[in-house]
Amino acid sequence: MLREAIYHRPKNNYAYAYDKDTLHIRIRVKKGDATNVYLIYGDPYEWNNGRWSNASKPMLLEGSDHLFDYWFIDMKPEFGRCRYGFELHSENERLIYGEGGFFNSTPNDINFYFCFPFLNEIDVFKAPKWVKNTVWYQIFPERFSNADPKLNPPNTLLWGSKDPSLTDFFGGDFQGIINNIDHLVKLGITGVYFNPIFKAATNHKYDTIDYFEIDPQFGDKKTFKKLVDTCHEHGIKVMLDAVFNHSGFYFAPFQDVLKNQEKSNYVDWFHLKKFPVTPLPEPNYDTFAFTHEMPKLNTENPEVKDYLLRVAKYWIEEFDIDGWRLDVANEVDHQFWREFRAIVKRIKPDAYILGEIWHDAIPWLQGDQFDAVMNYPFTNATLRYIAKGDINAEEFANQITRVLISYPKNANEVAFNLLGSHDTPRILTMCHENKDKLKLLFLFQLSFIGTPSIYYGDEIGLTGENDPDCRKCMEWDEAKQDQELLELVQRLISLRKEHAAFGNSGEFSILETNNETNHMTYSKKNAQETIIITINNSKNPINITIPFDFTNRKPTDLWNNKPLKETSKIELPPYGFSIIQVRNK
Ligand code: ARE
Incomplete structure (x- = not known):
């Protein structure tokens, strides 16, 4: 050895x-x-x-x-x-x-x-119990629905009249989300993650001006409360985006620094390098990436800490939100997150804390900081195999195994498994608009361990390249929505609910991969049943024997809802799939 x-x-x-x-x-x-x-x-x-x-x-x-x-x-x-x-x-x-x-x-x-x-x-690492069975939906509020034109910021464009540029506004607001709650309910969504909603200058609102105010283009606090209540009435949890790594340029303490320089009471709120503090041509202070509009906050300073922790408490205590997604979580000190967790869990023990970390995140998943991270290693592996096709079935199995091995099982069960977000090209675009591939992506995501998240509009076939193109206005004209895709996503979500093994309580095992046909068969098993899923990720039909003995097992084709002959031989069309269920002996 x-x-x-x-x-x-x-x-x-x-x-x-x-x-x-x-x-x-x-x-x-x-x-x-x-x-x-x-x-x-x-x-x-x-x-x-x-x-x-x-x-x-x-x-x-x-x-x-x-x-x-x-x-x-x-x-x-x-x-x-x-x-x-x-x-x-x-x-x-x-x-x-x-x-x-x-x-x-x-x-x-x-x-x-x-x-x-x-x-x-x-x-012991412990995430809130409800998270395990949650199906998330991510809403970029500026682009979901504009119901109240009175709130429109200046120069608001006609909904969906063009592909978005970096600076366009289309006027999405809270009332628009409330009006369309049925869309989420029908889909089977049980948690919504909202991109930032606090007062800010841009359309994405990652440049916070005031952490205690709602951006007026979305509505006021009353409408926000109505939004949270509407979600709760429909069994949907609410998660907000906490942008604590940096503030926006127009955040009052930063403006104070620019105005009063060394004399400002806020010099220790940021990572300033020298005086006078100047944003241009290049900022002489730490920022998010190289963006002078996003000065990095000094989260080691007790005053900053106190301020941000009050923010964390405020939106839970006053509005009963259920979770925080932490922006650029890995660039903020661990000590801050430990204190953040202690406070959040003290006021709402079953609040969910999700870190935005694109890489291996084990140091944050030890039970003292986050409940989960955005699982981009899952995203990357899945997109490479199915959407981009630059790895074959065997390599995909290797990569997915590594994803699972990298974390404790209890962390995998609540991992935030996304296929796309406001920071990545649309999945349909990644699939070169091949909808059959898109269906396989959803099938894999929704049958995997963890909590799946659907980026608004992916379920109806929105397209778009990277930011800002992936933030197009939601399409509400049913004739322009891909109804077949929508129905598929809906059905997969309900399978997750009806068959615990298909969802999060099934043990995931890879049964077979084949590089010649590029297909993969895996199973999800719990005490009651085993579900065997085959993905034919190829433009050719396949005729294969599933590595599972169905003799005396009464297999059912779960997707087409019909009993099957007790045979392991199946035929699948190009990019086809099968979902077979057997009761355990
Ligand atoms: C805007 C434009 C961009 C332009 C940029 C230049 O949209 O096209 O390149 O400006 O300045 C927010 C807005 C963005 C905006 C950005 C800056 O949503 O539209 O970009 O602010 O103004 C890394 C971080 C990760 C971060 C991503 C973007 O680790 O935390 O980069 N994601 C969060 C949010 C973003 C948000 C911010 C941070 C800032 O989700 O939406 O941007 O608040 C690799 C790396 C990752 C890297 C990832 C993506 O995999 O390993 O670390 O993530 O790529 O680049």
């Missing part, structure tokens, strides 16, 4: 508390090296004469990518404490691995084992 490939480290995605009684342990081994892996474990205080009385348990092969196999076990340490090591078997070798390194026989020194000291309940 290749020792260099073997990896384990406690207290991260390789060993973590799943709940107050259960530990999850993983180990990475070179692909194909081990035939069996066992966990050797015991309580540190039960160690007698160089050994434990109890024994070892077999681990399961959880998944593989192109280099590694990942072995997994869940166990309940009787006294909450655990020392453990791994016994790895290949055809001709038996190897023990622990904190002390590699051994040919079970080490008789307890210090050579890994240590999970104690399963303290307060440290």
Whole structure:
């Protein structure tokens, strides 16, 4: 066995508390090296004469990518404490691995084992229960619906009259969202994520002027309350965008700095580099990216912290919002987020905290900061396989396995799985407008572990290149909406609700990938049923045998709602799919 490939480290995605009684342990081994892996474990205080009385348990092969196999076990340490090591078997070798390194026989020194000291309940990663079953919908408020022309900002354009430029306004507002709540309800949405709504200068409102005011183009606080109440009445949770990394240029404290320079009371609110503070030609202060309109806030300053935490509290306490999406979350200090979490959870224990992080985010998912992150690694892998077609089925399986392995299972269950957002090209455009591919994207997203999020308009086939083109006005003329697509998304969401295994309580396993046909078969399984999904991601029809024995299992074609013959052979048209259900024996 290749020792260099073997990896384990406690207290991260390789060993973590799943709940107050259960530990999850993983180990990475070179692909194909081990035939069996066992966990050797015991309580540190039960160690007698160089050994434990109890024994070892077999681990399961959880998944593989192109280099590694990942072995997994869940166990309940009787006294909450655990020392453990791994016994790895290949055809001709038996190897023990622990904190002390590699051994040919079970080490008789307890210090050579890994240590999970104690399963303290307060440290267990815990997201609000409701999140797991949520289907999100993302609304960019300026572009969803304009119902109150009195609120239109100057030069508001006729709804949908052109593709948006960086600076266009179309006048979307809260009343427009309220008027169209049925669209969300029919779709089966149970959570809405709103892009920023606070007073700001631009159409996207990421340049906050006042964190305690609604932007007047959207309505007033009364209408916002009505919006939250309307959502709640329809079983829809509400999440707002918290832009705490930076303020807008016209935020009063920043304007004060520009005016009073060294004498300003707000010099420590920002990351100023020298005086006089000047925004142009290049800002001499830290900003978001290189945008002088977005001065970076000094979240280490207690005054700034106090101000922003009051903002976080205010919108929960006064308007009963259910969650915060944190903009540019990874550029803000961890300490700020820890305090943010403590306050938010104190006032609303089941509020959801979602960080915008595009990369591996394990340091934020330890239970003390975020409940989830926007799962762009999921997005990238899925779009590459289905939309862009630049990776094949096997590589997709590798990448999706890595997505799952990167986090604890309880974090995966609430990951915010998006296919597109206001920051990315429209998914239909990514699919080169091939709607069959788009359907496969939705199928994969809505049958995967985590909480799916639909970017407004993707469900009716809006197109658009990158920002600002991906922020077109929502199309409300039913004749111009893709009704077939809409119905597909609706049905997939209801399958998620009707069949827990199809949704978030099903264990995801890849059953087969084939690079020649480019198809992939995976299953979702819970205690009651197994659902087997095949995606034919190819312009050719396929005729394949599903690697599952249906004999005496009474399979049902869930998509077409009809019983199937007990055979594993299926035929799928180009970009076709099948969803087969069997009850577990
Ligand atoms: C505007 C224009 C852009 C132009 C830019 C230049 O629209 O076309 O390039 O100005 O200054 C908001 C607005 C944007 C606006 C931007 C600046 O929505 O329209 O751009 O402000 O004024 C990284 C960050 C991530 C960030 C993205 C955009 O990590 O946090 O970049 N996303 C949030 C929001 C945005 C928002 C802001 C931040 C600022 O979701 O909408 O922009 O508040 C890789 C990297 C990622 C990177 C990602 C995208 O994968 O690894 O780190 O994300 O690409 O670039």
